[in-house]
Amino acid sequence: xxxxxxxxxxxxxxxxxxxxxxxxxxxxxxxxxxxxxxxxxxxxxxxxxxxxxxxxxxxxxxxxxxxxxxxxxxxxxxxxxxxxxxxxxxxxxxxxxxxxxxxxxxxxxxxxxxxxxxxxxxxxxxxxxxxxxxxxxxxxxxxxxxxxxxxxxxxxxxxxxxxxxxxxxxxxxxxxxxxxxxxxxxxxxxxxxxxxxxxxxxxxxxxxxxxxxxxxxxxxxxxxxxxxxxxxxxxxxxxxxxxxxxxxxxxxxxxxxxxxxxxxxxxxxxxxxxxxxxxxxxxxxxxxxxxxxxxxxxxxxxxxxxxxxxxxxxxxxxxxxxxxxxxxxxxxxxxxxxxxxxxxxxxxxxxxxxxxxxxxxxxxxxxxxxxxxxxxxxxxxxxxxxxxxxxxxxxxxxxxxxxxxxxxxxxxxxxxxxxxxxxxxxxxxxxxxxxxxxxxxxxxxxxxxxxxxxxxxxxxxxx
Amino acid sequence: xxxxxxxxxxxxxxxxxxxxxxxxxxxxxxxxxxxxxxxxxxxxxxxxxxxxxxxxxxxxxxxxxxxxxxxxxxxxxxxxxxxxxxxxxxxxxxxxxxxxxxxxxxxxxxxxxxxxxxxxxxxxxxxxxxxxxxxxxxxxxxxxxxxxxxxxxxxxxxxxxxxxxxxxxxxxxxxxxxxxxxxxxxxxxxxxxxxxxxxxxxxxxxxxxxxxxxxxxxxxxxxxxxxxxxxxxxxxxxxxxxxxxxxxxxxxxxxxxxxxxxxxxxxxxxxxxxxxxxxxxxxxxxxxxxxxxxxxxxxxxxxxxxxxxxxxxxxxxxxxxxxxxxxxxxxxxxxxxxxxxxxxxxxxxxxxxxxxxxxxxxxxxxxxxxxxxxxxxxxxxxxxxxxxxxxxxxxxxxxxxxxxxxxxxxxxxxxxxxxxxxxxxxxxxxxxxxxxxxxxxxxxxx
Numbered sequence: 001x002x003x004x005x006x007x008x009x010x011x012x013x014x015x016x017x018x019x020x021x022x023x024x025x026x027x028x029x030x031x032x033x034x035x036x037x038x039x040x041x042x043x044x045x046x047x048x049x050x051x052x053x054x055x056x057x058x059x060x061x062x063x064x065x066x067x068x069x070x071x072x073x074x075x076x077x078x079x080x081x082x083x084x085x086x087x088x089x090x091x092x093x094x095x096x097x098x099x100x101x102x103x104x105x106x107x108x109x110x111x112x113x114x115x116x117x118x119x120x121x122x123x124x125x126x127x128x129x130x131x132x133x134x135x136x137x138x139x140x141x142x143x144x145x146x147x148x149x150x151x152x153x154x155x156x157x158x159x160x161x162x163x164x165x166x167x168x169x170x171x172x173x174x175x176x177x178x179x180x181x182x183x184x185x186x187x188x189x190x191x192x193x194x195x196x197x198x199x200x201x202x203x204x205x206x207x208x209x210x211x212x213x214x215x216x217x218x219x220x221x222x223x224x225x226x227x228x229x230x231x232x233x234x235x236x237x238x239x240x241x242x243x244x245x246x247x248x249x250x251x252x253x254x255x256x257x258x259x260x261x262x263x264x265x266x267x268x269x270x271x272x273x274x275x276x277x278x279x280x281x282x283x284x285x286x287x288x289x290x291x292x293x294x295x296x297x298x299x300x301x302x303x304x305x306x307x308x309x310x311x312x313x314x315x316x317x318x319x320x321x322x323x324x325x326x327x328x329x330x331x332x333x334x335x336x337x338x339x340x341x342x343x344x345x346x347x348x349x350x351x352x353x354x355x356x357x358x359x360x361x362x363x364x365x366x367x368x369x370x371x372x373x374x375x376x377x378x379x380x381x382x383x384x385x386x387x388x389x390x391x392x393x394x395x396x397x398x399x400x401x402x403x404x405x406x407x408x409x410x411x412x413x414x415x416x417x418x419x420x421x422x423x424x425x426x427x428x429x430x431x432x433x434x435x436x437x438x439x440x441x442x443x444x445x446x447x448x449x450x451x452x453x454x455x456x457x458x459x460x461x462x463x
Numbered sequence: 464x465x466x467x468x469x470x471x472x473x474x475x476x477x478x479x480x481x482x483x484x485x486x487x488x489x490x491x492x493x494x495x496x497x498x499x500x501x502x503x504x505x506x507x508x509x510x511x512x513x514x515x516x517x518x519x520x521x522x523x524x525x526x527x528x529x530x531x532x533x534x535x536x537x538x539x540x541x542x543x544x545x546x547x548x549x550x551x552x553x554x555x556x557x558x559x560x561x562x563x564x565x566x567x568x569x570x571x572x573x574x575x576x577x578x579x580x581x582x583x584x585x586x587x588x589x590x591x592x593x594x595x596x597x598x599x600x601x602x603x604x605x606x607x608x609x610x611x612x613x614x615x616x617x618x619x620x621x622x623x624x625x626x627x628x629x630x631x632x633x634x635x636x637x638x639x640x641x642x643x644x645x646x647x648x649x650x651x652x653x654x655x656x657x658x659x660x661x662x663x664x665x666x667x668x669x670x671x672x673x674x675x676x677x678x679x680x681x682x683x684x685x686x687x688x689x690x691x692x693x694x695x696x697x698x699x700x701x702x703x704x705x706x707x708x709x710x711x712x713x714x715x716x717x718x719x720x721x722x723x724x725x726x727x728x729x730x731x732x733x734x735x736x737x738x739x740x741x742x743x744x745x746x747x748x749x750x751x752x753x754x755x756x757x758x759x760x761x762x763x764x765x766x767x768x769x770x771x772x773x774x775x776x777x778x779x780x781x782x783x784x785x786x787x788x789x790x791x792x793x794x795x796x797x798x799x800x801x802x803x804x805x806x807x808x809x810x811x812x813x814x815x816x817x818x819x820x821x822x823x824x825x826x827x828x829x830x831x832x833x834x835x836x837x838x839x840x841x842x843x844x845x846x847x848x849x850x851x852x853x854x855x856x857x858x859x860x861x862x863x864x865x866x867x868x869x870x871x872x873x874x875x876x877x878x879x880x881x882x883x884x885x886x887x888x889x890x891x892x893x894x895x896x897x898x899x900x901x902x903x904x905x906x907x908x909x
Binding site for chain 2: 031032034035036037038039040041042043044045055056057058059060061062075076078079080082083086087088089117118121125139140142176181182183184185224227228229254257258259340342376377380382383384386388389390407408410412413458460
């Protein structure tokens with residue numbers, strides 16, 4: 001296939017990009033001890049992007065013969081030509097980049113195929129039973145395992161020839177507790193870019209289940225927090241969500257060009273000087289972050305991109321088009337979820353660099369506030385960095401000590417205001433969004449994390 | 464052979480192959496999709512594309528054990544058929560894993576327009592340009608920051624070992640616009656409108672762009688709001704954001720089987736104020752989600768889910784109908800990429816007898832919320848988030864747009880104290896919804 005794609009790319013008139021993808025997935029889902037899904041998926045196809053007269057056109061096909069691929073090339077070029085007459089601002093060129101050449105297997109311990117379906121199914125069934133047996137208040141349980149195994153070939157007419165293998169397993173648990181007609185739920189999800197033992201080594205499924213049960217039960221009868229601005233300590237999970245969802249999207253260059261709040265803030269102070277934020281194709285600090293990819297879907301070698309350095313905005317996230325527009329190097333952030341998706345700018349592993357304060361000290365410094373852990377139900381952020389996230393676990397902090405749990409808490413505000421309010425950064429680090437899927441017209445597997453942070457945010461609850 | 468015949472042949476071939484690998488019962492669901500789209504970014508045409516894919520989904524039953532596999536690798540269909548059987552054999556037995564007997568029904572007319580076959584990429588591009596030109600004609604401060612025009616032709620086919628054998632062609636044109644307005648330092652909220660139709664002749668993108676633009680202009684100059692506990696009016700877009708997901712969850716029979724739906728245990732009981740009636744009509748003429756048959760080949764129908772405030776019925780597929788021993792309501796949802804789920808089709812809330820203005824008229828202090836950005840927990844009913852494109856109500860009048868205001872409450876409590884349903888309704892994606900007035904909502908100005 002690589003030879004065929006290379007020949008077509010070489011012989012094509014004008015710039016083209018050919019992406020072959022074979023994806024194999026498995027999904028096992030159990031609820032209340034009943035198997036709800038045991039499924040597999042295998043898809044193959046080629047996505048073609050052509051640049052004609054300064055406009056991209058895209059087409060995809062499942063016909064992998066030379067004729068089928070050539071028809072898709074013609075369709076992509078035709079779409080570009082059609083659009084060219086209507087587009088006001090043409091692409092002046094694509095930025096030069098370090099193109100990926102060679103084979104790129106992402107580090108994987110204990111390949112997923114070493115573990116048969118029966119073993120995975122038995123584990124999911126066992127953990128689901130474990131959830132319901134953990135408390136008499138649990139009325140519903142859900143447990144699932146999923147895996148994605150991708151093989152990609154990316155060939156461009158200007159030099160990329162990358163053969164990429166990626167494996168992403170994930171495990172999810174949820175518990176619903178009920179008392180006196182009141183229902184609450186607790187959940188946890190983990191995922192890695194790696195193998196079976198990489199996933200299981202992150203946290204045991206039993207421990208995940210126990211945590212979900214604890215949160216569900218403890219929320220029953222818990223009070224709602226009063227609304228208003230409060231001092232909060234965010235765990236690495238929420239720091240990751242804040243970094244990805246509320247800040248990260250505002251520095252994606254296509255969003256910047258669309259009028260994001262960061263559009264005129266390059267090299268300006270946007271956060272506390274304690275804050276350094278990064279997006280990387282590698283898994284820094286700890287291995288197996290889910291957004292790890294050595295080469296992006298434009299064939300560009302990925303690199304570590306410092307977005308905010310000691311509070312100063314230093315870079316946006318680019319594909320080759322936006323990098324050319326801004327006159328900078330591409331950062332390797334062009335990604336496509338499936339062969340039938342055109343690459344767009346997406347994050348990879350987004351995080352805040354650890355600081356120097358211990359977590360105990362962070363909490364001890366709060367007289368009256370909240371300790372907030374993980375993304376709960378729902379959340380949204382806009383390109384003006386305004387965000388609102390449901391919080392999975394929120395506890396009061398009184399006089400430097402963690403106290404009782406509150407339910408239904410949300411945190412909201414402007415993410416840059418929140419980052420400007422950071423007065424201490426933890427010396428710990430954790431990836432926490434490994435089971436996360438980012439949505440931006442198409443899905444992307446990403447990760448995010450960081451240390452604990454102390455800052456101010458608006459707590460939503462009920463008065 | 465036409466698309467339907469080709470897909471039927473493919474399904475019959477897969478059924479035989481799956482049987483030959485040891486399945487007792489088999490369901491083959493296949494889809495061929497031809498998709499064309501043109502996208503707007505930054506008030507300019509971004510890109511256009513065309514795609515075609517055939518996906519085959521295989522549900523195999525072996526001794527009431529079920530497995531599912533799907534693929535678009537049609538040259539190697541037998542491997543996927545074998546995989547479905549293998550997955551089934553590894554699964555635990557469940558007596559509710561059954562396939563339905565075939566049912567005779569009439570197809571819903573007018574879901575397919577043959578003109579869609581010649582609808583081209585350049586036609587899609589033309590429609591996106593029309594959205595941009597519409598904004599330009601309204602006000603130079605407007606930007607269509609994002610938008611899409613998509614034209615889809617789809618052939619769906621289902622063949623089962625029980626004798627279900629159905630196929631249908633549909634065409635659907637969907638389009639939306641995201642508009643913002645900028646005046647100096649003042650930036651509006653992002654305003655969103657959407658519409659869809661099945662026929663080329665019904666495409667009209669200008670009203671969608673116009674409404675998004677008007678809403679964006681209306682939120683220019685928004686200032687800090689006020690904190691209070693009191694009435695709010697949810698516009699149809701906010702009703703979609705706050706309530707429709709909860710309805711879909713609570714009225715999903717699978718969640719009743721799971722024990723996570725409180726309404727699932729309250730059929731016939733009051734769950735909301737008597738002014739609330741909710742129906743779902745899978746055969747609604749012109750409906751975005753209208754189909755002749757569901758994901759399991761059963762005929763779509765109309766049912767009342769909430770009648771005058773009482774939980775009237777749940778949405779079922781074959782599995783939940785068997786599990787609860789009731790009739791199937793033909794709400795099997797999903798594509799060839801997944802096993803049948805359950806979901807609403809064209810959901811609607813019955814309009815009330817008073818106008819939106821009358822709902823506002825006797826509010827001393829309140830909020831009109833056009834969109835909601837936050838969380839609405841379908842289990843606990845708690846909702847909390849930012850009121851978007853919101854307007855402060857004072858002494859019965861809309862006085863000024865506000866920003867940075869949180870609203871929070873509980874849907875179950877709010878539905879019981881529902882104090883108004885408007886006469887006016889709007890379509891938001893697949894749902895048709897009125898304005899709703901809720902009482903006792905916590906409003907917090909940041």
